[in-house]
């Protein structure tokens with residue numbers, strides 16, 4: 001596996017830190033918990049899409065694109081990071097936002113990631129939940145071509161074999177960090193959505209024969225569908241790396257027990273995880289992805305799923321900007337005591 005053979009731009013702040021979570025470990029009574037800070041990738045407040053965009057944007061530029069098109073939910077972190085790097089590269093950016101929650105409040109529709117998309121100069125359009133977003137992007141690309149532009153379509157979440165290379169690279173980076181401090185990683189846990197993060201991690205870890213199990217905590221699809229998506233993309237990513245047939249079906253494990261009412265709707269366990277990390281570690285999670293991923297990790301620890309004498313790494317995929325799109329849904333009191 002030699003990633004320098006693939007076109008890549010370098011704008012992420014790498015390597016991201018790997019830090020112990022002492023107070024959370026104490027609070028839960030073990031296992032030893034670590035956090036890989038991919039919320040600190042640097043681009044417009046960071047997140048996991050930045051690593052994917054290093055490879056996707058290099059591909060776009062090699063195809064002489066002057067415009068990028070992508071899609072996501074209203075509070076998409078992927079949309080925000082795409083808008084930011086398009087701005088830096090001087091490309092036009094068109095974003096189609098799917099209303100997956102039906103939330104009508106001002107903060108959800110205009111603050112958080114949406115505010116930043118607009119600050120970065122992206123052109124936004126909203127579409128109803130359930131729209132065929134891939135088809136909508138194709139239609140928009142046709143229109144832009146008629147206007148003389150050269151559009152490049154980035155799939156939702158940047159999840160295709162090109163984007164997943166960002167997480168193959170993250171897997172290699174994590175192995176180096178663990179090796180440097182003689183840390184044996186027993187489990188790697190993170191939130192999984194459009195599947196590129198887990199697919200890239202699995203391809204990178206299996207390709208390195210690291211024997212580290214990855215557990216994706218689902219945020220939308222049921223387990224069967226999520227695992228099928230991740231497995232398919234992991235296989236295609238391995239093919240793209242020139243390592244066909246290395247991924248076994250059992251290398252891909254997801255758990256969708258923490259989705260709650262649906263995508264983008266935080267549950268009580270999400271709120272508990274967000275406040276626990278904020279208050280024990282000073283770390284900001286998010287209400288859509290990392291909050292649910294951490295809720296899954298906390299619950300599985302409480303159920304005894306992990307050996308107490310083991311080391312578990314949580315990959316923090318970012319998303320805290322979305323907190324500002326969910327102010328009334330985080331369980332934080334709306335009023336502050338008047339003092340004096």
Ligand SMILES: *Cc1c(COP(=O)(O)O)cnc(C)c1O
Pocket residue numbers: 047048049076077078157159191192193194195196197198286289290317318319
């Ligand atoms: C997109 C996203 C994920 C999920 O990553 P996928 O590659 O889409 O599975 C997790 N956390 C955050 C904060 C995200 O924005």
